[in-house]
Amino acid sequence: MQLRRALVASGGLALAAxxxxxxxxxxxxxxxFSEAPVDVGEYDYVNGVVAWEDGFVAVTANGVVFRSPDxxxxxxxxxxxxxxxxxxxxxxxxxxxxxxxxxxxxFLLVAGTRGGQSGxxxxxxxxxxxxxxxxxxxxQLETSGLTARYLDTIVTLDGGFLAFGTEDIPRPPxxxxxxxxxxxxxxxxxxEVPASPT
Amino acid sequence: MIPVSSTWRSVDGEQWERVGExxxxxxxxxxxxxxxxxxxxxxxxxxxxxxxxGCYDDYAFALSKSEDAGDSWRELDESxxxxxxxPNTDVIPRVVGNDAGFVAVGTSEDGDDTVATLxxxxxxxxxxxxxxxxxxxxxxxxxxxxxxxATETGVIILELRxxxxxxWRVELS
Numbered sequence: 517m518q519l520r521r522a523l524v525a526s527g528g529l530a531l532a533a534x535x536x537x538x539x540x541x542x543x544x545x546x547x548x549f550s551e552a553p554v555d556v557g558e559y560d561y562v563n564g565v566v567a568w569e570d571g572f573v574a575v576t577a578n579g580v581v582f583r584s585p586d587x588x589x590x591x592x593x594x595x596x597x598x599x600x601x602x603x604x605x606x607x608x609x610x611x612x613x614x615x616x617x618x619x620x621x622x623f624l625l626v627a628g629t630r631g632g633q634s635g636x637x638x639x640x641x642x643x644x645x646x647x648x649x650x651x652x653x654x655x656q657l658e659t660s661g662l663t664a665r666y667l668d669t670i671v672t673l674d675g676g677f678l679a680f681g682t683e684d685i686p687r688p689p690x691x692x693x694x695x696x697x698x699x700x701x702x703x704x705x706x707x708e709v710p711a712s713p714t
Numbered sequence: 715m716i717p718v719s720s721t722w723r724s725v726d727g728e729q730w731e732r733v734g735e736x737x738x739x740x741x742x743x744x745x746x747x748x749x750x751x752x753x754x755x756x757x758x759x760x761x762x763x764x765x766x767x768g769c770y771d772d773y774a775f776a777l778s779k780s781e782d783a784g785d786s787w788r789e790l791d792e793s794x795x796x797x798x799x800x801p802n803t804d805v806i807p808r809v810v811g812n813d814a815g816f817v818a819v820g821t822s823e824d825g826d827d828t829v830a831t832l833x834x835x836x837x838x839x840x841x842x843x844x845x846x847x848x849x850x851x852x853x854x855x856x857x858x859x860x861x862x863x864a865t866e867t868g869v870i871i872l873e874l875r876x877x878x879x880x881x882w883r884v885e886l887s
Contacts, residue, residue, distance in 0.1 A: 545868070545885035549849040552879045562860035562872045562879075574861065574872055574879075587870050587883050625727045645727050661730035662722055668748035673758075676725040678784055680737070680748040680760065684715040691716070691741040 555592040556580050564617025564669070568624065573651050575617045575626055581651050597654035598626060598646050612644070616669035618677055623649045627679050629666035643667045643681060719746045719762060721784045734785045737778045743767055747806075749775070749858070752838070754811030756783045759838040761818070763806040773804035779838050794841030795833060797822040805858055807833075808871075812864040814886045819847075819859045819871050827851040830859055830871065832884060847882050850875060 556576060565574040571585040579599020584590045599612050610632025618625045626646045634640040643664040646654040664681035671678050719737040722730040738746060743764040752759040758780040765773050775798075777790040798805050798820040807820040815836045822831040822844070829851050834843040850873070862871045868886040872879060 545887045547845075547847060547885070548883045549847065550881050550883075552881065553877060554874070554879045556874065556877055558876075560874060562874045565861045565863045565870060565872050567863055567865055567870070572863070572870060576874065582879065587865075587881055590879050590881075620727075647727055657728050659728055659730060661724075661732065663732055664720065664722065665717070668719070669751055671751050671753050671758075673723075673753055673783060676723060677727060678733075678751070678758075679722045679724070679730065680719065680751055681722070682717045682746060683720045683732075685718055685736075685740060687716050688740055 550588045552584075552588065552590040554580075554582055554590055563614055564626070566617055566619040566624070568619040568651075573617065573619075573624060575614055577613050577615075579612065579614045579626075579628075583651055593652045595648075595652050595654060597656065598648075599628075610640070610642075613666075615667050615681075616671075616679075618670045618672045620672065620677070621675070623647055624651060625670060625677060626654070627667040627670040627681075629664075629681075631666075641666045643679075645670075645679075716740055717744070717746060719748050719760075723784070734780070735787050737762060737787045738764070738776060738789055741767060744769070749806040750808040750810070750862070752809040752811040752816050754816060757781050757811070757838070758784055759809050759811065759816055760787075761807050761809045763804070773806075774799075775804075775806045777809075777838060790839045792839050792841060794835070794844075795820075797831070797844060798833075800828060803828075803857070808859055808862040809838075810862050810864045810869055812869065812886065814868075817862070817864075817869050817886065819862050819869070821852075821857070821859065822846065824851070827853055830873070830882060832869075832871075834886070845884075847871070847884070849882060850880055 560576045560578045563577045574582040581593040581595040582590045610630050612630045614628040616627045630642045632640050643662045645657045648654045667681035718740045721734050723733045724730040744767045745765040747763045749761045760778045762776050777792050778787045780787050805820045807818040809818045816838045818833045821828045830847040832845045833841040835841045860873045868884045871882040
């Protein structure tokens with residue numbers, strides 16, 4: 517993800533002319549490419565898209581929501597309550613990364629993580645889930661049982677939801693200690709949410 | 715403590731319970747990130763970016779599959795996705811399931827450039843049908859494709875490029 521951000525920052529993207537609809541091999545029946553302008557900040561990326569209510573909804577890592585009736589034209593919604601500190605007045609709230617989007621029956625769920633520091637300057641990550649019935653107004657849910665350190669993505673399964681993420685568990689007996697070096701270095705920073713590309 | 719990729723289940727988004735095995739056995743990796751999970755009935759296919767324990771700046775991907783809705787997981791020895799493993803970059807495929815099977819999207823080389831590319835699989839392990847999708851090209855370096863979802867007839871693929879949203883709609887039979 518850092519690589520992608522660096523590329524965007526350096527203007528290293530080369531865009532070619534968009535192809536018209538065409539066909540591919542091995543059962544790829546048709547292909548259509550389009551580009552749509554959207555209202556989004558720098559260094560953002562789409563972290564979830566779902567088919568929902570006769571169209572599509574997508575959400576970015578920074579909590580920007582796009583909606584489309586056909587996959588070609590996309591509107592940037594004036595979404596509230598999702599992503600970084602929805603009230604905009606709590607500097608201690610930390611940075612929020614939206615990680616995934618799932619469609620329920622008449623509503624959407626978004627999973628993400630808020631990062632910050634605890635009182636003793638240790639990294640603190642809080643897994644979060646938001647719910648919306650229209651894609652614009654989001655409510656952060658009061659969750660229980662989410663023991664993840666941070667969430668990576670969320671999917672719908674059998675009318676319910678599965679969230680995937682990282683948790684910390686005790687080192688299994690017999691596992692070498694030497695492998696922890698990188699992990700401990702990461703834990704020590706405490707000032708950023710993992711840049712989940714999901 | 716060590717980090718592991720795990721699963722939580724909920725029916726309402728509020729009450730969650732931790733379920734099943736870790737997606738990859740504990741201790742293999744110093745860092746893991748579940749980039750996407752494909753659902754095909756009770757079969758789940760997870761695409762996971764990881765940095766192995768003891769490694770540095772050596773990011774790669776693994777596919778792990780569950781055939782019992784997330785209770786147990788098996789890391790796959792996949793074949794057919796070698797073209798996604800490009801030099802100078804780390805592309806983690808996005809995956810979805812639809813009526814035609816599993817679909818993965820990432821990037822592959824096209825001359826000096828890289829382009830969005832799609833692969834298909836019936837079981838998540840053997841990938842065929844490599845199809846370069848056209849659209850934006852990048853010189854030498856590649857990036858992940860942002861996100862993909864199943865549609866009634868195929869998949870929709872999104873990549874945010876500055877303030878332009880690149881969209882591929884692919885019909886699959």
